[in-house]
Amino acid sequence: MIQQEEKSGVVGNSDQELEFLLSQGDGIGPEITAAVGQILDAAGVRMRAIPVEMGEKSYLAGHTSGISPEAWELLRHHRLLLKAPITTPRGGGYKSLNVTLRKAFGLFANVRPVKSFPTILGGKPMDVVIVRENEEDTYAGIEHRQTHEVTQCLKLITTPGTDRILHYAFRLAEARQRRELTLMVKDNIMKITDGVFSSRFESLKADFPSVKTRSMIIDIGTAKLAVRPQDFDVVVAPNLYGDILSDVAAEVSGSVGLAGSANLGVTLAMFEAVHGSAPDIAGKGVANPSGLLQAALMMLAYAGRREAATLIENAWLCALEDGYRTADIASGKEKEIVVGTDAFARAVIERLGRRPKELAEAHAVELPSVEPSLQYAALKAAESKTNTSKELHGIDIFLHWDEAGRDPNVLGEKLMQLAQGRLALRMISNRGVKVFPHGNSATVVADHWRCRFVADNAVTHAEILELMGHLVKAGFDIIKTENLYWFNGKPGYSLGQGE
Numbered sequence: 497m498i499q500q501e502e503k504s505g506v507v508g509n510s511d512q513e514l515e516f517l518l519s520q521g522d523g524i525g526p527e528i529t530a531a532v533g534q535i536l537d538a539a540g541v542r543m544r545a546i547p548v549e550m551g552e553k554s555y556l557a558g559h560t561s562g563i564s565p566e567a568w569e570l571l572r573h574h575r576l577l578l579k580a581p582i583t584t585p586r587g588g589g590y591k592s593l594n595v596t597l598r599k600a601f602g603l604f605a606n607v608r609p610v611k612s613f614p615t616i617l618g619g620k621p622m623d624v625v626i627v628r629e630n631e632e633d634t635y636a637g638i639e640h641r642q643t644h645e646v647t648q649c650l651k652l653i654t655t656p657g658t659d660r661i662l663h664y665a666f667r668l669a670e671a672r673q674r675r676e677l678t679l680m681v682k683d684n685i686m687k688i689t690d691g692v693f694s695s696r697f698e699s700l701k702a703d704f705p706s707v708k709t710r711s712m713i714i715d716i717g718t719a720k721l722a723v724r725p726q727d728f729d730v731v732v733a734p735n736l737y738g739d740i741l742s743d744v745a746a747e748v749s750g751s752v753g754l755a756g757s758a759n760l761g762v763t764l765a766m767f768e769a770v771h772g773s774a775p776d777i778a779g780k781g782v783a784n785p786s787g788l789l790q791a792a793l794m795m796l797a798y799a800g801r802r803e804a805a806t807l808i809e810n811a812w813l814c815a816l817e818d819g820y821r822t823a824d825i826a827s828g829k830e831k832e833i834v835v836g837t838d839a840f841a842r843a844v845i846e847r848l849g850r851r852p853k854e855l856a857e858a859h860a861v862e863l864p865s866v867e868p869s870l871q872y873a874a875l876k877a878a879e880s881k882t883n884t885s886k887e888l889h890g891i892d893i894f895l896h897w898d899e900a901g902r903d904p905n906v907l908g909e910k911l912m913q914l915a916q917g918r919l920a921l922r923m924i925s926n927r928g929v930k931v932f933p934h935g936n937s938a939t940v941v942a943d944h945w946r947c948r949f950v951a952d953n954a955v956t957h958a959e960i961l962e963l964m965g966h967l968v969k970a971g972f973d974i975i976k977t978e979n980l981y982w983f984n985g986k987p988g989y990s991l992g993q994g995e
């Protein structure tokens with residue numbers, strides 16, 4: 497009876513039916529989606545889940561993005577998507593539809609809260625929110641094979657993309673009790689790309705004086721998070737690091753099957769589990785539905801149904817307290833009741849209306865709206881446009897060259913003869929290390945050479961084209977070029993190691 501009263505009271509808060517798109521996903525997707533649907537239904541959430549087809553079936557039907565035209569149409573006209581994991585081929589095959597969705601709808605903020613329950617699941621105390629940039633970095637997916645030996649993936653970091661996510665992370669941290677924000681980057685190596693994150697982070701500090709900040713190198717930062725998660729509150733990171741970091745955090749908390757995530761943009765917000773489609777356990781009825789449930793609860797809270805989210809999360813906490821475990825979080829203790837997906841969902845449903853005794857009560861993560869962060873980034877971009885000068889000073893010409901025993905001195909001499917205008921050969925590097933002039937004979941070289949030509953002053957594109965013409969005439973295979981610009985009187989490119 498109490499259960500009914502509490503349930504209807506809280507869920508009845510919002511009069512409107514909650515309408516969202518629902519993708520069942522692949523692998524364990526349909527099993528965990530059914531379990532989550534039963535829990536939301538039983539909690540009395542007034543909702544209309546509109547099925548949307550994406551993933552393996554759509555790929556097989558010939559839609560190379562994994563999303564059918566009908567699904568695109570639905571996505572354009574709805575604001576919420578609850579998405580179970582999708583299988584993405586490894587190594588080759590179709591592009592990830594997750595990445596496509598995040599980029600197509602500008603879902604720039606990926607928020608991944610991870611909590612641990614040391615008293616019942618073991619491990620260290622953890623209540624962390626990882627804010628991951630969701631559109632850029634190596635996930636732009638721009639890759640090329642350039643020579644017989646060398647492949648390349650472009651890491652793209654934009655200043656507006658960085659400003660958006662950092663600003664959002666500051667706001668999210670500001671709304672939390674601890675108000676601590678840690679940036680994780682590798683700016684000791686990627687001084688320009690990751691350096692953008694560091695410098696914009698520094699600039700933002702003044703706008704959020706109540707937020708305590710620190711910056712860590714991603715490798716040691718990840719190690720520290722794994723061993724002392726209690727030292728972290730909100731962590732913000734570029735795309736790839738954030739992806740790895742959140743799986744580490746979820747696994748350390750007990751299982752990757754426990755964490756949910758929100759992908760937020762202006763027109764669409766997508767909620768999903770952190771984990772993948774787990775083909776190894778698909779169809780066995782043993783998957784943990786908690787990750788997708790957490791995603792659904794984030795969606796409820798985001799859509800103004802915070803009390804419904806709390807009601808369900810409290811029931812979920814009670815199920816854990818009472819010993820219910822799916823196999824991934826079972827530790828073999830006597831008190832545990834190891835159950836499959838459906839029975840776990842039933843255990844949650846039976847506890848709707850109850851509050852945890854031992855664990856802290858549920859408290860959904862506050863997800864700030866994305867608009868102010870987009871506005872901040874747009875403002876900064878406009879300022880930067882008017883305040884930044886740009887001058888062309890040279891070019892890096894990348895050659896596929898495999899002659900003369902790959903002796904850099906032979907290549908260097910030839911190129912010096914060909915560069916007769918204002919652009920002079922400054923150096924040649926191979927895999928980032930300077931090999932000419934004065935290279936080290938022990939350096940192992942590939943068939944891919946970066947040849948840097950610079951002038952004392954600004955040069956024109958015509959001068960660069962003339963130089964390239966000389967090289968092509970001499971039979972060199974130019975595989976790509978990068979212009980060398982100076983911005984506000986400073987070089988906008990990295991030096992070769994040893995340059």
Ligand code: NAD
Pocket residue numbers: 524580581582583584585586594752753754768769770771772773774775776777782783784785786787824
């Ligand atoms: P995965 O997360 O699917 O599985 C990793 C391990 O964790 C497996 O042992 C799996 O059994 C276990 N696991 C995952 N979720 C679980 C759950 N809910 N309950 C119990 N155990 C669970 O990672 P993977 O094997 O690297 O990827 C499988 C597929 O999922 C790939 O095609 C990958 O591209 C895709 N994927 C999709 C998403 C997404 O849709 N957002 C995210 C990550 C991976």
